[in-house]
Amino acid sequence: MEYKVKKVILPAAGLGTRFLPATKASPKEMLPIVDKPMIQYAIEEAIECGIEEFIIITGKHKRAIEDHFDSAYELEEKLKFDGKKKLLEEINKLSHIKFAYIRQRVALGLGHAILCAKPFVKDEPFAVILSDDVIDPDYHLLKEMVGVYEEVDCPVIALEEVSESEVSRYGIIDGVREGDVVRISSLVEKPRREAAPSNLAIIGRYILTPDIFRILEKQKPGAGGEIQLTDALKELLKKRTIYGYPIKGKRYDAGDKVGFLRATVDLALKNPEVAEPFKAYILDVAAGLTGGKKETKSLKARG
Numbered sequence: 001m002e003y004k005v006k007k008v009i010l011p012a013a014g015l016g017t018r019f020l021p022a023t024k025a026s027p028k029e030m031l032p033i034v035d036k037p038m039i040q041y042a043i044e045e046a047i048e049c050g051i052e053e054f055i056i057i058t059g060k061h062k063r064a065i066e067d068h069f070d071s072a073y074e075l076e077e078k079l080k081f082d083g084k085k086k087l088l089e090e091i092n093k094l095s096h097i098k099f100a101y102i103r104q105r106v107a108l109g110l111g112h113a114i115l116c117a118k119p120f121v122k123d124e125p126f127a128v129i130l131s132d133d134v135i136d137p138d139y140h141l142l143k144e145m146v147g148v149y150e151e152v153d154c155p156v157i158a159l160e161e162v163s164e165s166e167v168s169r170y171g172i173i174d175g176v177r178e179g180d181v182v183r184i185s186s187l188v189e190k191p192r193r194e195a196a197p198s199n200l201a202i203i204g205r206y207i208l209t210p211d212i213f214r215i216l217e218k219q220k221p222g223a224g225g226e227i228q229l230t231d232a233l234k235e236l237l238k239k240r241t242i243y244g245y246p247i248k249g250k251r252y253d254a255g256d257k258v259g260f261l262r263a264t265v266d267l268a269l270k271n272p273e274v275a276e277p278f279k280a281y282i283l284d285v286a287a288g289l290t291g292g293k294k295e296t297k298s299l300k301a302r303g
């Protein structure tokens with residue numbers, strides 16, 4: 001089997017119901033965190049791992065994703081004319097990348113979305129990124145997972161401990177810790193709190209092997225009536241070892257309103273263009289909340 005991970009599948013056909021009304025007619029993957037849409041963070045994360053081909057699974061109302069990664073002739077000409085070199089570079093940063101778009105006609109679940117990419121993936125391992133799980137760009141999670149995959153030659157899925165009240169929102173695993181990884185012994189998609197085997201949740205980064213497709217082809221709908229990737233992995237576990245990789249950095253559930261706001265605050269504080277005035281502003285807000293004295297520079301200047 002081909003050893004290197006060269007492809008990534010980015011499912012982006014979901015309805016984004018947790019973020020309504022913003023996602024009524026616009027893709028949730030295009031919601032900007034500071035100045036880039038969520039899906040661009042995911043693409044940049046994959047590029048950093050040496051991934052060369054990007055397969056995006058889209059659906060209705062998702063045209064904006066294709067437009068975002070396409071060239072924008074009029075805009076480019078205008079920026080050139082205005083001498084805005086930096087902005088021009090920024091919007092063309094990803095113009096060398098090869099994208100394939102596959103339209104999932106009906107939102108039948110994550111497992112089904114992955115299966116849609118089968119014709120584009122040969123006998124090779126591939127990564128899956130769920131772009132609403134935003135990983136701190138300073139933490140190179142996917143790169144670490146590719147490293148683990150190359151060592152163990154088995155599927156690797158990212159894990160994070162969640163609180164007991166949250167287990168029913170995730171795929172949950174059971175397993176045995178072996179150094180940096182967890183050898184998985186069972187998986188269940190969105191269990192009830194009482195039925196969860198642990199509080200180790202699957203988060204949206206996977207390195208998978210092509211044998212998952214044969215299972216997905218036969219997979220019956222599971223939780224929520226959808227074809228679940230977790231159920232297919234459970235089936236695959238009967239045939240081969242699957243490892244979990246507990247993450248060591250920060251992850252934001254940016255498909256959720258509060259998670260999205262957290263990501264926005266943290267990434268804004270790391271963004272050189274906005275960090276300073278934004279920090280002054282949030283200190284000011286915090287002071288207001290705790291009854292402290294408001295005295296940040298930017299507000300003084302304004303006053």
Ligand code: G1P
Pocket residue numbers: 110130133169170171172189190201202203204228229230
């Ligand atoms: C999907 C997976 C789930 C995983 C989660 C991570 O669920 O089915 O196993 O824990 O992503 O974000 P979704 O959030 O699409 O309902």
